[in-house]
Amino acid sequence: MEILISTAIGFLVACGIYLMLRARTMDVVIGLTLLSYAVNLFLFASGRLTSNAAALISPDAVVYADPLPQALVLTAIVIGFGMTAFLVVLAIRAFGDLGNDHVDGEAGK
């Protein structure tokens, strides 16, 4: 499971960074989204990977899942979602103001 999760995170980060380095705003937005997915998975895994662990206190539980990363990842998802929504609107606004979707506002250079 560790290998699967770490490969998934690595693949998402690689795709995210590749897209972020492109010059079109929409590519950058999608890149940032992929990067934030990777970060969320990473945060989730920081409480160690367990399966069938009890989430709440129960008398016959042997292992418990760490609840804190779940709270952190929830916060990170909410914040990331809000930021992405803002960035999409800003990218559209910049397209309207600058007349193109280049990140520097200079198409054709």
Place this chain on the structure above:
Amino acid sequence: MMGHWLIVPVLLPMVAAILMLLTARMGRAVERSISLLSMLGLVAVSTVLLNASLSGDYQVYALGNWVAPFGIVLVLDRLSALMVLLTSVLALFSLLYACNGQDREGRHFHVLFHMQLMGLNGAFLTGDLFNLFVFFEILLIASYGLLLHGGGPLRSRAGLHYVILNLAGSALFLIGVGTIYGMLGTLNMADLAVKVAEANPEQLRLIHISALLLMVVFGLKAALLPLYFWLPSAYSSASAPVAALFAIMTKVGVYSIIRIFMLVFGIEAGVLSNLAQPWLLPLGLVTLALGAFGVLSSRCLRKQVAYLVVVSVGTLIAGVGLLTVESMAASLYYLVHSTLITGGLFLLADLIARQRGDVGSELRIGPTVTQPLLLSTMFFIAALAVVGLPPLSGFIGKLLLLQAAVQQPSVVWFWSVILIASFFALIALSRTGSALFLKTDDTATTGVRAGGASLLAVTALLLSSPLLAVYGDAVSGFTTATAEQLMAPMQYIEGVLGPQQSPMVSRMGGEQ
């Protein structure tokens, strides 16, 4: 005991912002009154908090009464109290300036302004690493809105760069926080400091990496080399009151560097102690040097002031990097001075630009300003203060920094970079002054006279410099006490977590 006062700097701006949203249909006058009233309340509360911090005790506020390492705590020490007061004073005058008409250029200026204050105060007060991230995001999303306030293609472009860069920074922040949590199992700063000192040798490398990752993030907020390229365009395209408030934004990065690397990775952190020191001094000095070149090469007053912010950050980080009580005290004195003066300069640049018609703040021949004597006197005082010439606070701040470096091995570099950079700033600002006020053509001025509120705001911010000089003894006494408090992280840990076993014992335990 402080009771619930500690949460007020976070709650008051939030409540005010919500009230302003609810009363949005009742007109500008209501919005402005709520905004100014809450701002005045904030200044009063920050003064109370500063007063409470004078004794040197740590005031801890456990949110929801959850005890320290498990719940989120707000911690007030001298540094947080100083930063909260500095923020609210700067914000009060920026807000006053904005009430002269610039708050009408876009929607919800006051709401965003207060949300930003909530984020700033929260970041300064929190004692939890993840909570610091949350408050960073609150202040950032408000700053995105404020940066775009007024609209226009320049702001859209600068805003896009600023938002993308900060989102990437947030991702790095989360990776750093996640790794630290995975290694140490806690996010409370005081608890982290204890756990870092006790960490296993095999964990050290990962903790080291995540600490440096956090430094990259804070360096990005502070505009430290090589991450400062976003700052000049973002700050120079923002509207004046926003740019003035942003003068404190870079200091949030500086504050976080001080807090994390003095407390968690400070002198008592065992193997990882002082891990930031080899980076801070050289990076600070190079940032300072490049900022000075930027000041010299700018062709627009607003951009020049933005580069002066970079210069002040470089000076601060270099001072913090020396890592002595004297240098830390001098840096904090310089932090107060540079924040208020660069804030004042952003407002002054806007006053000047408004009276120069189409030329604006660009440094080329243009019409005479409508109030030449007043504005040139103000510019002269601001330039004296920001360059660091006697008798104003900039001189005292730089003198204290230079004195603090005398005993250090890096004294040659420190002295030469700071003095040469000040000389460059002097040349650049003299040239700017003559370009703005002396090299004028005969075209009639179209600018309107500056309004009373805006003049009051600029004057008050500029007056801070002579005041900081006159009360220099008291202020530097306070910053020295603050620096001594920062150099004793065990006090903070015991203030938050209660009495600990002796650090030597726990460190021995970690090495076994």
